[in-house]
Amino acid sequence: MCGRNSLFTEQDDLEDRFGAEVVADGSYRPRHNIAPGDDLHIITNEASDEIARYHWSLIPFWANEPEGGMINARSENAGEKRVFERAWNSRPCLVLSSGLYEWRSTNGGSKQPFQIHREDDPAFAMAGLWDVWEGEDETISCVTILTTEPNDLMNSIHDRMPVVLPQDAESDWLAADPDTRKELCQPYPKGDLDAYEISTRVNNPGNDDPQVIEPLDHEQSGLGEFSS
DNA sequence: CCAGACGTTGTT
DNA sequence: GTCTGG
DNA sequence: CCAGACGTTGTT
DNA sequence: GTCTGG
Numbered sequence: 001m002c003g004r005n006s007l008f009t010e011q012d013d014l015e016d017r018f019g020a021e022v023v024a025d026g027s028y029r030p031r032h033n034i035a036p037g038d039d040l041h042i043i044t045n046e047a048s049d050e051i052a053r054y055h056w057s058l059i060p061f062w063a064n065e066p067e068g069g070m071i072n073a074r075s076e077n078a079g080e081k082r083v084f085e086r087a088w089n090s091r092p093c094l095v096l097s098s099g100l101y102e103w104r105s106t107n108g109g110s111k112q113p114f115q116i117h118r119e120d121d122p123a124f125a126m127a128g129l130w131d132v133w134e135g136e137d138e139t140i141s142c143v144t145i146l147t148t149e150p151n152d153l154m155n156s157i158h159d160r161m162p163v164v165l166p167q168d169a170e171s172d173w174l175a176a177d178p179d180t181r182k183e184l185c186q187p188y189p190k191g192d193l194d195a196y197e198i199s200t201r202v203n204n205p206g207n208d209d210p211q212v213i214e215p216l217d218h219e220q221s222g223l224g225e226f227s228s
Numbered sequence: 229c230c231a232g233a234c235g236t237t238g239t240t
Numbered sequence: 241g242t243c244t245g246g
Numbered sequence: 247c248c249a250g251a252c253g254t255t256g257t258t
Numbered sequence: 259g260t261c262t263g264g
Contacts, residue, residue, distance in 0.1 A: 001236070003248080005247095033246095035246050035248080036246080036247065037244095037245065058235095060234075060259085061259080062234090069235090071235095071236075072235085072237075073235080073236075082234045082259080082261060083233095085234095086259080101247075111248090144236095159237095160236090160237075200248095202248090203248050203249075205245090205248070205249080206249090
């Protein structure tokens with residue numbers, strides 16, 4: 001699945017990469033630790049030239065209270081679920097990322113976090129769904145990230161992964177009909193994703209700084225002390 | 229008909 | 241154990 | 247996703 | 259809003 005994200009690409013590079021501009025109230029700043037409940041930067045099908053901020057946790061438009069919400073949706077059946085029906089049918093979006101985080105469970109119960117990104121790409125896009133919840137005196141623009149089976153790289157880490165779109169499928173994802181979009185929800189089909197181990201510093205969402213993405217150094221961690 | 233749910237993930 | 245907050 | 251809280255009463 | 263369960 002995908003429960004933590006980052007977006008630290010320089011704004012100019014990000015805008016060039018997606019051919020879109022951060023909207024006036026997008027208040028873009030590099031982020032290294034974006035948790036559910038924070039804002040994600042996305043491009044919607046209704047404004048494919050804009051990068052906007054949406055609350056990460058989809059609240060169905062018909063909900064009475066803006067509580068709970070969905071941080072992920074299974075792409076295999078999202079179109080058949082009531083909570084996602086409207087968003088699936090008409091509200092696809094691109095969720096921008098410089099790198100996502102996944103945790104690998106180990107036998108001892110501890111978890112090893114990984115940073116996953118696309119080689120030679122300043123940012124990539126995950127498939128998402130957006131909607132707008134309107135209350136009496138509150139409006140929440142919100143988003144969820146679609147998940148699927150892991151590809152070969154991710155399989156060693158986790159049993160789910162977000163739908164990562166090949167770059168040439170990004171515009172199709174926004175423009176296609178629901179049946180065609182479902183076909184795009186595949187385990188990432190190319191070999192250019194890379195994963196590396198990072199410190200458990202990422203576990204605490206308060207640690208939102210470049211240190212989070214530094215590769216884990218086994219020598220410094222002491223594991224290499226005995227081999228020399 | 230009305231009432232009540234509507235979801236994912238991981239873990240036990 | 242389970243929910244809320246980040 | 248993980249981290250951290252999880253409660254009441256009365257008093258300041 | 260829309261489906262399922264009673």
